[in-house]
Amino acid sequence: MLSGTRVVSFTHFLQGPSATQILGDLGADVIKIEPPQGAFERGWSGPDAFVGGVSVFFLLANRNARSMVVDLKSDDGRRVLRRLLDGADVLIESFRPGVMDRLGLGYEELRTTNPRLVYCSLSGYGSEGPYKDRPGQDVLVQSLSGLAAATGAAGGPPTPVGASVVDAHGAALGALGILAALHGRARTGEGTRVESNLLSAALDLQVEPLSYHLNGFRGERSPSGVSSRFYKAPYGVFATADGYLTISLTGTDLLAKVLDDPWFTGVAPADEYARREEVNVRVAALLAEHPTAYWIERFTEFRVWHAPVHDFDDVATDPQVRHNETILTIPHPEAGDVRVPAHPIRYGGERPGLRRVPPALGEHTREVLGELGCSPADVDALVAGGAFGAQS
Template sequence: MLEDVKVLSFTHYLQGPSAVQILGDLGADVIKIERPEGAYERHWSGGESFVGGESMFYLLAGRNQRSLALDVRSEEGKKIVWDLIERADVIVENFRPGVMERLGLGYEAASAVNPGIVYCSLTGYGSEGPYRDKPGQDLLIQALSGLAMQSGRADTPPTPVGSAVVDQHAAVWGALGVLAALHRRRTSGEGGKVDSNLFSAALDLQIEPLNYHLNGTDLYDRSASGISSRFHQAPYGVFATFDEWVCLSLNDMKTMGAVFDDAEMAEWTKDDQFRRREDVNSRIAQHLRTKSLAHWKTVFDERGVWYAPVNDYDAIEDDPQVAHNGSVLSFEHPRAGKVRVLAHPVKYDGQTPGINRIPPSLGEHTAEILRDLGRTEAEIDQLIDGKIVRTNSRA
């Protein structure tokens, strides 16, 4: 769908690489411009996860891209970058504000050379403002944005989400902004500047409770009984059964009373579910602890109860809906062997975009890209010998 779109990626960590991977999944020609020693994500991985010496942190957001290993601070390197900018449709970068300007590669300079360029900056807090120079990192933003204060029990510390949800949400907004700007360019012929930042993305993740607060609603305190939000009625949360865990959501008291053979509970109203929500949640918790998850699943299915087992990742791998949706795809890597990663989450005409290019080795496409720019083999060899560029064949 984006096969005629050329993207230059000056990205590292997760927010930026994930955003350009979305564009690459949709067919864009993404060129990852990275320093000769390689981007950060090639050398670090959560849980020390390296497969065949390859960082899983890199492999999970590196597909459908080409790698150009280049010293952008050198004059020769900058000439190559400018040749690419003249031919590009999109630039995506997620350095701290001011870094690209100091390199002479900021939006104003790029748009002067290529007025049709769509220039997307992914930052922690925005390209301007009082926080622009603060470190922008997922966990820090979860704390600052109030997101961490929405989770956890009353007697526990505020609880961040155990995944980089802010990074990923900001990446999706960045990719969406690029697509909107490209669509506008079809009629106007002009590019533009797109800004997506972690802080705004974290606020957007709280679209429901934060908007309630902004309009005068007093959110409930964090729950002592484990209600999993500060605005829902009970039951709403994770409960212990006799042997495992189960999640309940938005069930009426008549149904719950019948399930547990609790006549008093069956008489409780929706108002009780809000105003006495701790009592409701605690009462349900007492019932659930008496029998196994297998028992409750049978009863819940018969009664139409809204519930879900609380899966670990082993269960996710075996989940039939995960298999049906094609949520996990695999590819063969020359060093890591068989690698499994999460697929692009959207289907188009019933099909999920696949992997046209596995995550490239450092500088794998350097020579190819330079040839596309008209450089001769002698010129490419000179750039390699001068350590201006790096190829995987002459590392």
Template sequence: MKVLEGIRVLDLSIAMSGPFAAMKLADLGADVIKVEPPGGEWQRHAAAGGARGNEVNASFLSLNRNKRSLSIDLKSEAGGRLLRDLVATADVFLQNYRPGVAQRLGVDYETLSAVKPDLVYVSISGYGETGPYARRPGQDVLLQAMSGALFSAGRPGEPPTPAPYFLVDAFAAYSAFEGALAALFHRQRTGEGQLVQVNMLDAIIAAQMQEISVRTVGGVPQTRGEAIHAHSYIRAPYGIFPTGDGYLALSFAEPAVLARLMEDPRLAAYEAERDGFREREAISTLVEENLRKRTTAEWIEELGAAGVWCGPVYGYDDLLTDPQVLHNGSFVTYDHPTEGTVTTPGFPFKLSRSAQAVDRPAPVNGEHSHEVLRELGISEDRIDRLEKDQVIVRARPAARNPL
């Protein structure tokens, strides 16, 4: 039995943070119904990296497995009634509309909790539901920039480099997932539903618990330097260094050990804790100079044998074939009716007594509209009329993409 089997989630979210959070609930066995507009969720049509599928883009596939799709026009009176009927059967409702949109659609917490008093309602926003920035666009790189993190690495005078993946969306998704689970546990103990509010700004601030506390408690400012250094609050050498044929990740290496392995007595003059911060420019410059003399593989073998923390710098193709990744089963592969064989990242944790699997591929828009409405006790004749009146959409998968 799966952990959340018997829990029904209505996922009205778009883009990444909401769908990712809802997918994590689905992976644990919740019945997640993705409620989409007649044209389908925005992410179906916005191809990340230009990776367009036959009917379903790669980005949508990656965030919507194990869900069912109900395609419904919430702007219509009949569509609103159908949703409220569905809410009466739900345990969790999740949305990430901009402030004010949920109220206009009649799917705000006050309205839906009147329909289902013990509903767990999860609302994700960019900066918060209220306040001076409430209506700003909550886009990942904007929030990375605002979070303060980008001035903890790089060189002065150069533009800070944001993370090359949607870091803030991911932290917001995990926060929403945690909040939903906590509220479900509270409901189990008390019978009470509640509103769970998550915003991306707070999520990325909380993720920097240690770094920000070094500034607020320890009084140490962020200081970028000219030499390679990946984190202003970690002693040198720390970061990604060029080698004779590529790059090497190096972390918490003792200068005295490096002096011996690199046969460079200049490094022996530095002591890790005493000089790792105040002399980080000089230490990093010497390490970079020496690492260029040999290949990455040679350094990993020699440094690793001496207990120095180091490792390769991968691209995605390297990651997919790494023996530890293969051993862990870090990716899942399944069959999709229109996209063929799909491989995506799998489950970030394993449960000894509960199963996790891809039981449903990411749905085609409206693929389960009839199925979900039948579960509400709605007759086939009425369902057919709703489809004819364009209140709902039922999509049938097209031919499989031969690629």
């Protein structure tokens, strides 16, 4: 869908590369600009997860892209980059605010020679304001945004979510903003600047509970483990005789039937929120009497909203996950077959596929220089000058 759209990416860590990968999945020609030592994510991976010496953290967010090594402090490097950016459709960057301006690659500078450029900046907190120079990282923003404080049982510590959900949502918002700007440019002929940040993404993730709170509804974390401060019980994870099961939004009239307990008929629908701790404790005691399989069969019969609690081994073999083809296998020349989540959306019944494996450092530097009109001799001279990496 984005075939013919050139995206130049100055991104690192997770938010920026993930946003860029969405565009690459959709067919854009993504050129990842890397320093001579390589992007951060090439040398780091959460649990030291390297396959064949290749970072899984790099592999999960850099497919369908080309890699070009450029020393951004080099005059030759910046000069060639300006030529590349003068013909680009999109620039996406995730440096701290002010870095691109200091390099002479800020939006106001570039728009003078390429007014059609869509310029996307992804940061931790925004390009201005008191936090603009703070390190923007997922778990820090989960804490700052109230997400960690909202998670877990009353009396327990604030609990971050067990995944980089803010990075992932920030990436999706960045890609959404770029697509909107490209659509607007098709009508006006003018590019624009797009900005998103992790703090805004974290608050957007909490649009429902935050809206309740801002309008005077002050929910508290539940001592009995209700998963939300603002929902009636039962809502959350309950222990069974041999495992766990999640129940969602089931009225007391139905609970009386499915749990075969007339106590629930004494809780009027209007009192379900006020008495949610009583309901939760009662449900928890009853579920502990039978194994998970028993409750799944019973809840299915009564059409109670429920789900088993899966770990990642269960997820990888789940029949719906397999049917949806949600896991993509990347045949990497060094790492071998690597499995990662695929592009999450289908278009016309088809999911975007793998056009390029995540690239080696500087793999396409010479190729891109040739596309900019440099002769082989010019390319050799530029590389020899050191601005484009010894491995190019």
